Amino acid sequence: MVTIDLGKTSVREGNEKIRQCGKNGEDVEVVNPDARHHIGVGLVHPITVKVKGSAGYFCAGLSDAANFEVESNVGWGVGDNMYSGSVVVGGNAGAIPGVAIRGAEIVIRGNMGSRAGQVMKAGTLCCEGNANFMAGYMMYGGRIIILGDSGEKVGEDMSAGEIFVAGKVEDLGSDAELTDIDSAEIDEVMKFLDRYKIPFKGSFQKVVNAGKKLRYATSEQQMRSIPFFSFSGASDYWNPKIQEDLYIKSQIGRYRIRGYGGARPLPHFSDIAFKKDLSLAGGDADVVSKIKMRTEIGGINGAEPLKLSMPVMIAPMSYGALSASTKRAIGLASTLSDIAENTGEGGMSDAQRGAAKQLIFQMLGGRLGWNIHDMNRADGLEIYISQGAKPGLGGQLMAKKVTPELAKIRGIPAGIDLRSPSRHPDILGADDLVIKVEELREATGYRLPVSIKLGAGRVRDDIKIAVKDGFDFIELDGMQGSTGAGSAEVIDYVGIPTLPAIIEALNALEEIGRRDDIQIVLMGGIRDGVDAVKALCLGADAVALGTSTIIAGGCIACMQCHVGQCVTGIATQDPEHEKRYDPEVESQNIHRFLESVRWQIATIANELGYNDVTQFSRDDLVALTPEAAAMTGLPYDPQYGDADLDIKVRAAV
């Protein structure tokens, strides 16, 4: 038994020692814990850790196979995201005990705080005392045993799993109901109680999902919709896409879910232009070798940065929304072009990891597929707060796409209409976010850059928070960003366009004098190298491409991504459809597209007289419309658009 005194060593040093002990097979006793946060996070070896006192937030979090005994109380999120192993808490637990667990056993001898077992997927959370409100909130599976009273709204919005309550069921949550228990289930519960020497004589009531809310009565059907490329007309009211929208609603009787980005014209990169005439650019075949394009992202606070061959990365898109073949093709292309790929929501498959040399692993509120092992093999960690296409809302993955394999990675029941939570269980403000970022860093030994993905909404405040909370970079996503499934109203009408988003972000950093303390990766409708350069000129450190890579890989933009019957085999989980997609061919197509982006960036840089992509300046740009000028603060000078220069530039480079 190794003793670690947190009165003398920092939590960071203590955790390093505990991890070392885990490797060596030695058990650990932690003295003077004094409710410090993150004790024992990120353990992946069998080890017993005895905490002599109280632990703070996320004790035993992000671990697999470790056994914890905490003498007194724990703060928020005990056992956060544990895969296996156990935690026994001698006293009370704060809010969200057992949040997002994937198989561990957690026993609280005293009472437990609110939202116990939120988004848990498997395993058992047992409380000998009373639960506070919303136990089992949004749980996807597993078992909660409450020997005392249930608290209010037990089982609120749970999708699956069981909650056994021995005391009073005070109040059932939305879409939860009481059901019969068979004796085999009771035997299993009693076995669990015996194993943890919990004396109990009494009976249980069982709370489960009522199945009325999270599933549509009518399944999503394919519509003959107008392709995304088709211009909807300048009118913001009666135009063909609006008519189509009404027609679809007349068929399904509810708001329409669709893929792709907003179909409404908004000021964008074509509304700003280069001051210099670039229409004769592109003559230098050797231009790529002349421009310094290598860009490091995420290293400013000492983490190992992403090393990009150009200031471009792949935007987060999930395996789930996209087929495994598509993710493979994008991963391979990212490796061929030596940039970074991103898992998006829903976990990391071996295939994805194998295909992409540099891979960012995204964490969402539902913690779908999030786990310590994939964190350890990632090249960057990303906390998703929201996305440009639907800021403030969680992801949507319709039942057709929730296959057994996908459900297994995500830890959810197969065949549900998956609505990811719109917010994190443990990030309810900037103050909690600090503690969460620290947990991720502690669990991975401060090795990986940690980024924040922000849909453009309250940009000015959000950016300031991101800097204060110590993120290494921001992925800022404007309203022109796309999605695999979202409510059409939200996609078209909610958010801040990409142009003003980057400007507001930079102004916010200016206000607090922290421009050099964070990097910004801009995304949201960036189509090619010309858009990319304009974004870099405006002040982004790099850009991320999503939709354009999908289109380069064969997407026809029919906007039916949500249905799951994608004819090109991209946005589907149906093997028959996926067959149509050849990842080896498409990876080459996407790679060639990315190389064209590289060529465009280099050519424009060369033409503007630069030899380094960090030299781009907003002085290189003008605005062609009053709206774009107002949004960007660039000089309004429509004559630069007279000869449709922008199109000419694209043709030239």
Next chain:
Amino acid sequence: MCGIAGIMLKDSSDFKTGEALVNMLNGCQHRGPDSTGFALYGDSQKNTLKLRLLVGQGEIGVAAIAQIKKTLKENDASIIEDEHIGETYRATVNYSGDIQKFSYALEHAAKVVSIGNSLDIIKDVGSAEDVDASYDIRKYKGSHGLGHVRLATESDVKPEAAHPFWATGFADVAIVHNGQITNYWKMRRRLEQRDYEFRTDNDSELIAVYLADKLSQGIKLKEALKTSIEDLDGTFSFLVSTEDEIGYAKDHLAVKPMVMYETEDMVAIASEEVSLNKLFPGQALNTKEPPPGTYNTWSRSI
């Protein structure tokens, strides 16, 4: 976007509240590294007021103090003792008139931090240790007090944006708050229609004035906290203190953390247990998490 702390000794008036709050806030400084503040309650004497105003340092401060002294004279307040310390001017004065009018008058001279028979609010940028180093917080004794660490998000890092907030115009009422009030302007307009003046756009000041207004109508603090949960929209955990009482309220969503530890002699409330542990190092405490939509108050017995 913050950490809050409060403590009350039910039957002691010379407990080291300053030291206790510095330690508690040390424990949760990670929730708010930008600024730190304290509301400390000490001895009180009839017709004697403690004033604290933000004046700045050096020459600027001296000029502001001259202006304040002029205003004090105009309002028949005589200085018993005073001090220019840190960013603030602190004075004890003899005054027996209307406190609301007095405070609005003083506002024309400098930003008023607090006025009270017993209350003294001290807040500045920096950590609990920084503020203690400038203002000697640890020397304060009394029966109760509040503390706050702030992570600035929507406004600047400056002393006047720090918590606690004084209920402008009402002696001895202070508040610390973690969360946000979404019907801020609606509630503010309602209070302004009754001639209350606001010194900041901060929603915490609104809560303080809201509660103080109820108290001035003879409503008990506990009842005022109850109505605050219905009247204020948003998500919040806040602590309030008066000369004799301390209380909390928590909204129905209850996403802002709060834990409390209570014995026969004392109650301590904080955003995180780590703050409570600082009061009793090495001891395992039987703490509680107040349920959503709840409130409570405690009074000192002496």
